[in-house]
Amino acid sequence: MREKDRPSQCCLLLEGWACRYRMLGDGKRQIFSFHIPGDIPDLQSLHLKVMDHSVCTMTAATVAFIPHEPLRKLTAAFPGVGAILWRETLVDGAIFREWMTGMGRRSATGSIAHLFCEMYVKLEAMGLARDHAYKLPPTQQDIGDALGLSNVHVNRVLRELRDNGLITLQNHKLQINDWAELSKLGGFDPTYLHLEKRDGATDSGDTEGQLVFANGFLVAVLVRLSEDHGDDVGKWFLEAGFGRVDDPGEPKFAELDDAQEWIQRRLEKG
Structure with missing residues (x-):
């Protein structure tokens, strides 16, 4: 990602290292920060439309992309x-x-x-x-x-x-x-x-969750239900789904594998 770009998504670093930097007119470089797995080095792009610096990987890396619009909906809902x-x-x-x-x-x-x-x-x-x-x-x-x-x-x-x-x-x-x-x-x-x-931040007693990515993009947020949910304790709940995975029926699943298989079927429907 380069300075002056107008990104429509944030990147979550899953593996490898990255850095933020700017190049000066004389070719010199100033690195602002080093980033490791778990970091979102361009989070500010969610609200600042134009990048005022560049981001690059420093090693072989795995990066997941979270489109801005689903991320805005997620933060508004939770x-x-x-x-x-x-x-x-x-x-x-x-x-x-x-x-x-x-x-x-x-x-x-x-x-x-x-x-x-x-x-x-x-x-x-x-x-x-x-x-x-x-x-x-x-x-x-x-x-x-x-x-x-x-x-x-x-x-x-x-x-x-x-x-x-x-x-x-x-x-x-x-x-x-x-x-x-x-x-x-x-x-x-x-x-x-x-x-x-x-703990997790789902605005409830549920503290165990998982982000689900497909082709490098966030498609769902799954949460394991706590004792607050009575007979549903331990089940996995679709906290948020994006695109084809969006489902107003708020499905629940006995096992995490069941939830992941359901998500895969939704994505394959095309």
């Missing part, structure tokens, strides 16, 4: 979903503020240390990192473009961190050997990430 998306944009702003602070006031060493800590905490929350180790696809050039540093400067800092025994970085796999010292060096405090365990 304010809890809208609240989660609103919270996502607020956390995004908090991360931007932290990056601005780093670029303006941290040393090069502190900035890179802080970035390594931030990415570990985010990846660990998604179950994609543990024991202070994770895959780090960004190149030295990418890191420099994100932090306003030259490739030479990034190389020098990485060598310094290795020599001091704080990290091991090989074949894009980062091992943080001394978390306490690296986080101290970067002045890292994860408060700005606002990570917390949250």
Whole structure:
């Protein structure tokens, strides 16, 4: 997705890494953020018609697309979903503020240390990192473009961190050997990430749900009914269907497989 585009859908990153960036007139690039599975890097396009920056994948990636119109209907019907998306944009702003602070006031060493800590905490929350180790696809050039540093400067800092025994970085796999010292060096405090365990947001007692995609597009939202629903407890309910899957009859299914098979039949009707 490029600057000046007018997207009609948001993308949900399911696998791989992505980044947001802008290209300057002299060919230099500024990366604004790195994104991991679970992120919606272009969520603002739901309300801002024209992209003021670009989005690209940094690795092989799997992306699901959520058309704007169904997403608007979903947030209107279920304010809890809208609240989660609103919270996502607020956390995004908090991360931007932290990056601005780093670029303006941290040393090069502190900035890179802080970035390594931030990415570990985010990846660990998604179950994609543990024991202070994770895959780090960004190149030295990418890191420099994100932090306003030259490739030479990034190389020098990485060598310094290795020599001091704080990290091991090989074949894009980062091992943080001394978390306490690296986080101290970067002045890292994860408060700005606002990570917390949250239940589903269906405006009821139902907390287990699943998004269903077909050909990369969101077609349905399924929710498992809680004890609040009496004899229907444990059944799967079509919370929202889009296009051919829309059904005012509000069907319920004994098993998740039954619901998925029903959705597939609706899609095949054409």
